Amino acid sequence: xxxxxxxxxxxxQEQAPEYGYGIIGVVSNNPAAPAVxxxxxxGLAVHVIDHRLFAxxxxxxxxxxxxxxxxxxDVIALAGFLRVLGTDFVDHYQGRLLNIHPSLLPxxxxxxxxxxxxxxxxxxxGATVHLVTHAVDGGPIIAQAGLxxxxxxxxxxxxxxxxALEHTLYPYVLGRWARGEVAYH
Ligand code: GAR
Numbered sequence: 001x002x003x004x005x006x007x008x009x010x011x012x013q014e015q016a017p018e019y020g021y022g023i024i025g026v027v028s029n030n031p032a033a034p035a036v037x038x039x040x041x042x043g044l045a046v047h048v049i050d051h052r053l054f055a056x057x058x059x060x061x062x063x064x065x066x067x068x069x070x071x072x073x074d075v076i077a078l079a080g081f082l083r084v085l086g087t088d089f090v091d092h093y094q095g096r097l098l099n100i101h102p103s104l105l106p107x108x109x110x111x112x113x114x115x116x117x118x119x120x121x122x123x124x125x126g127a128t129v130h131l132v133t134h135a136v137d138g139g140p141i142i143a144q145a146g147l148x149x150x151x152x153x154x155x156x157x158x159x160x161x162x163x164a165l166e167h168t169l170y171p172y173v174l175g176r177w178a179r180g181e182v183a184y185h
Pocket of ligand 1: 004
């Protein structure tokens with residue numbers, strides 16, 4: 001599930017053969033997302049569900065569920081999906097809904113993580129793949145990738161280094177998931 005640039009989607013797609021999982025569909029809430037263009041160019045099945053066309057979040061999420069349930073995925077990977085999902089949606093996919101977040105959770109949930117990590121004087125920073133629960137950016141952590149922060153680097157430079165880690169971490173986790181090596185208790 002995507003909303004924007006789609007660099008994590010690209011990483012997941014490019015590394016799918018290596019790790020043995022397959023992307024059976026891409027769902028975007030944003031019709032203009034570069035991720036949508038990429039997915040179409042790759043021949044992936046794209047489902048655009050524009051949240052702006054729904055009066056209430058519940059109706060938008062019902063449409064998401066209808067589409068996802070038709071696809072019947074083993075796992076749903078949020079890859080820069082930038083809408084907060086409600087409790088009914090999260091409950092429906094509990095245990096198979098993953099997110100990637102650009103910090104070493106529980107440090108720096110929310111937005112603007114790279115600038116905040118620098119401002120806090122963090123010595124290490126990175127990315128987290130976690131199960132989605134009702135707590136925003138608070139679900140059980142599956143895997144993390146970290147790096148050493150250079151206090152003199154910009155938030156943009158730090159963000160680019162973390163993004164490169166994301167592109168390694170997320171396909172790795174999906175590969176482990178596909179082999180049944182991720183347990184959730
Ligand atoms: C990624 O950095 C991802 O970790 C972040 O959005 C970016 C999407 O980039 N996600 C979040 O902040 C979720 N809270 P992409 O569209 O190029 O994959």
